[in-house]
Structure formats: C-alpha cells, structure tokens
Amino acid sequence: MREVVAVGKEGQGASPLTGEVQEAGLSALCPQVCARAALGPGALWAAALGVLLLAASAGAQRGRKKVVHVLEGESGSVVVQTAPGQVVSHRGGTIVLPCRYHYEAAAHDHDGVRLKWTKVVDPLAFTDVFVALGHQHRAFGSYRGRAELQGDGPGDASLVLRNVTLQDYGRYECEVTNELEDDTGMVKLDLEGVVFPYHPRGGRYKLTFTEAQRACAEQDGILASAEQLHAAWRDGLDWCNAGWLRDGSVQYPVSQPREPCGGLGGASAGTGGGTASGGVRNYGYRHNAEERYDAFCFTSNLPGRVFFLKPLRPVPFSGAARACAARGAAVAKVGQLFAAWKLQLLDRCTAGWLADGSARYPIVNPRARCGGRRPGVRSLGFPDATRRLFGVYCYRAPGAPDPAPGGWGWGWAGGGGWAGGARDPAAWTPLRV
Numbered sequence: 001m002r003e004v005v006a007v008g009k010e011g012q013g014a015s016p017l018t019g020e021v022q023e024a025g026l027s028a029l030c031p032q033v034c035a036r037a038a039l040g041p042g043a044l045w046a047a048a049l050g051v052l053l054l055a056a057s058a059g060a061q062r063g064r065k066k067v068v069h070v071l072e073g074e075s076g077s078v079v080v081q082t083a084p085g086q087v088v089s090h091r092g093g094t095i096v097l098p099c100r101y102h103y104e105a106a107a108h109d110h111d112g113v114r115l116k117w118t119k120v121v122d123p124l125a126f127t128d129v130f131v132a133l134g135h136q137h138r139a140f141g142s143y144r145g146r147a148e149l150q151g152d153g154p155g156d157a158s159l160v161l162r163n164v165t166l167q168d169y170g171r172y173e174c175e176v177t178n179e180l181e182d183d184t185g186m187v188k189l190d191l192e193g194v195v196f197p198y199h200p201r202g203g204r205y206k207l208t209f210t211e212a213q214r215a216c217a218e219q220d221g222i223l224a225s226a227e228q229l230h231a232a233w234r235d236g237l238d239w240c241n242a243g244w245l246r247d248g249s250v251q252y253p254v255s256q257p258r259e260p261c262g263g264l265g266g267a268s269a270g271t272g273g274g275t276a277s278g279g280v281r282n283y284g285y286r287h288n289a290e291e292r293y294d295a296f297c298f299t300s301n302l303p304g305r306v307f308f309l310k311p312l313r314p315v316p317f318s319g320a321a322r323a324c325a326a327r328g329a330a331v332a333k334v335g336q337l338f339a340a341w342k343l344q345l346l347d348r349c350t351a352g353w354l355a356d357g358s359a360r361y362p363i364v365n366p367r368a369r370c371g372g373r374r375p376g377v378r379s380l381g382f383p384d385a386t387r388r389l390f391g392v393y394c395y396r397a398p399g400a401p402d403p404a405p406g407g408w409g410w411g412w413a414g415g416g417g418w419a420g421g422a423r424d425p426a427a428w429t430p431l432r433v
Contacts, residue, residue: 082185090192091300097187099157099174115157120171166222193300194342195224195232197239201382209288212244212295220335221297243294250283299335306340310391317385320353324394331355332395352393
C-alpha cells in the first residue's frame with residue numbers, strides 16, 4: 001500500500017484564478033455573474049468580488065493536509081500479523097510459531113498465496129525452513145519431518161515445530177506473497193534453559209570463536225545469545241572471565257562488583273545496568289579467528305536423566321566411562337549436569353567425573369560444607385586423570401534399560417580390562433548407587 005500525501009498552502013485562494021480548481025469554480029458561477037452583469041459596472045465588480053471570496057474559501061480547504069491510501073495492484077493488500085514478544089518452548093517440546101494474514105481475495109483464491117518461513121541467521125542471512133504454495137508443502141534441512149503448517153482455516157500461516165532442538169532458538173520470519181504483493185512478520189522462539197561458562201582443560205582464554213562453538217556443542221550446548229546472558233545475570237550469574245557469545249561479541253556478567261572484574265560500578269560499568277549492583281561487561285565484537293576467550297554456553301532441559309554413581313572405591317577418569325556403561329549410561333557432559341541442576345533440581349554434595357575430564361557437583365540447597373551460600377554447580381577444575389579421586393556423574397538417555405534395577409550394578413574396579421572385545425569377569429565388582 002502506498003500513501004499519497006496532498007498538501008496545499010494557505011492563501012492560494014488569493015492568487016489569480018488559474019489552474020483547474022479555479023477554472024471549475026468560475027465556470028460554475030458564470031451564469032450568475034453573467035446574469036448580474038446587466039445591472040451595471042458596480043454590480044459586475046460586486047459579483048467578481050464574490051467569486052474571489054469563494055475561491056479563497058476553496059483555497060483554505062485545500063490548505064488542510066489530506067492522506068490518500070492507494071492500493072498497489074488490483075487484487076488487494078496482504079497484511080501479516082504475528083505474536084508480539086516471543087514464544088517459549090524447551091528442548092524436545094512442540095511449539096506453534098503464530099502467523100496469520102489478511103488477504104482481499106476478490107480476484108484470486110487463497111491457494112494462490114505462497115507462505116514461506118525462514119530463520120534469521122545473521123542480519124543479512126537467512127535459512128529456509130518451510131514453504132507452502134497451495135497443496136505443495138516442503139520443509140528444509142533439519143526441519144524436515146518436524147515442521148508443518150497448523151492450517152487452522154483460511155489466513156492461518158502458523159508453523160508447528162516438533163521436537164524442538166537447541167539450534168531452533170532464534171528469530172523466524174513469516175512471509176506471505178500473492179502475485180503482486182507481500183508482507184512479513186517476525187516471531188522469536190526462546191527456550192527455557194540455563195547459561196553456563198566454559199573453558200577446556202588447556203586453561204582460560206584458549207578458544208577462538210569457532211572453537212568456542214565446538215566446545216559448547218561437545219558439552220551438550222550452543223553458544224549463548226546476549227539476551228540469554230543478560231537474563232542469566234539478572235538471575236544471579238556472576239563470572240569474572242570474558243567469553244564468546246553467538247553474535248561474535250565478548251561479554252561477562254558481574255553480580256557483585258569488584259576491582260578485578262571491571263571495577264566497582266559506575267555509569268560505564270556495563271550493559272546490564274552499570275550501577276553498584278553490577279552489570280554485563282561488554283568487550284564488543286572481537287576478531288573471531290585471532291582473539292581467544294572462554295565461552296558462555298546455553299542448554300535446555302534433558303530428555304533423559306543424570307545420576308551420581310559411587311563405586312565401592314574411587315575410580316580414575318579412564319574408569320568412569322566403564323562404570324556408567326555398566327548402568328546403561330554414559331559419562332555426563334557439563335551441559336547435562338547444569339541442566340539437571342537447574343531444571344531437574346539435582347543436588348549432590350559429592351564431586352564426580354564429567355565427560356571433559358573435569359570434576360564438578362551440583363548444589364540446589366546451599367550449605368556451608370558444600371562450597372558456599374549460593375546455589376550452583378561447583379567446579380574442582382581438571383584433576384589428574386590417573387588419580388582415584390571421585391565417583392562419576394552418568395547420563396542415561398530416555399528408554400535406555402537399567403541393568404541393575406535394585407540399585408546394584410556391575411562396575412569397573414580396575415585390575416583387568418577388555419581384551420579383544422571380551423569382558424574379564426574378574427575385573428568387575430558390584431557397585432552401589
């Protein structure tokens with residue numbers, strides 16, 4: 001739809017009677033003027049003065065601003081409406097991305113309208129998600145088998161997305177096109193989950209942007225967005241090491257200001273408020289192939305379960321995988337432990353091995369002997385993998401059988417091993433969970 005604005009200037013009516021409007025007014029009054037001309041010169045001048053006054057009145061009306069809406073094309077306009085704000089789901093869930101359109105279909109049927117969903121990857125980059133034209137529907141890439149139109153009557157372009165993944169987080173564009181016009185709307189899909197800081201065994205500030213993406217994926221997560229980090233800061237996240245975010249920026253959240261972490265506050269303390277209450281310190285966008293920082297990862301709820309396995313005696317890191325395998329599970333990843341702590345309220349005051357070789361434990365109810373007064377996932381860093389120090393946190397996928405239903409299982413206790421793929425029974429002893 002194009003908007004045409006017609007503006008007239010005050011006082012145009014006092015100008016000589018030129019132009020189409022003035023000529024039309026004079027022609028309409030000519031019979032009266034000519035009839036009165038026979039009365040004499042005085043009457044003629046009076047009649048002419050009356051014409052000028054009427055023209056001036058018409059000019060004053062033209063001085064008002066007029067807005068005229070012009071429809072581009074003969075088939076009418078397309079208007080798309082989407083949900084304000086955002087829609088929220090979780091990993092494994094089903095969500096509807098709402099989108100409706102209004103189409104004056106006097107000349108064409110709704111079957112001639114093309115519906116297209118794309119995901120905004122970067123400000124100028126899009127990934128195709130779903131396209132529909134009449135009865136022809138097609139989903140693309142990882143959305144195949146998961147995306148379909150809701151189809152709740154004419155004008156409904158809402159997209160149903162099943163088995164939501166971490167990678168589905170982001171902004172989606174709903175585009176409706178007929179032969180001559182199109183309109184778009186934006187929908188933001190957010191996920192319930194938790195942000196966690198991460199660095200590998202090699203130490204802090206060792207990851208390029210690409211390596212940070214890979215590290216998060218290996219720990220069952222994705223790089224967090226700036227919005228997710230800001231929400232985690234509001235929820236109390238305090239971390240004094242800068243990390244990559246998914247937009248290529250480097251930031252870190254400070255809930256309790258202190259000198260080593262950007263100072264004690266002030267007007268320029270950060271994007272999260274910049275006061276004595278702390279904020280999100282922002283390094284801006286950094287060179288993603290040369291500069292190195294930590295990573296802030298994001299993960300959502302787990303389809304399975306994390307549990308702690310305590311052998312009869314502590315196991316080295318090499319024995320952790322065997323111990324979990326004996327219970328139909330795998331060694332838990334860092335993101336899985338954070339998700340179990342935040343979303344499944346796992347609380348355990350005992351350190352255990354994780355898949356990256358670190359040792360951590362989750363605390364929901366803080367107590368003095370368990371690492372402080374605030375809830376969180378405590379970290380003991382990356383101990384020597386050969387030392388027998390801990391139990392292990394295991395993750396069992398949904399549907400995986402528990403080979404030890406009574407709480408007892410067979411776990412690795414050292415003194416033997418797998419030889420040629422065959423189990424050595426003498427090397428396995430009962431483990432109590």
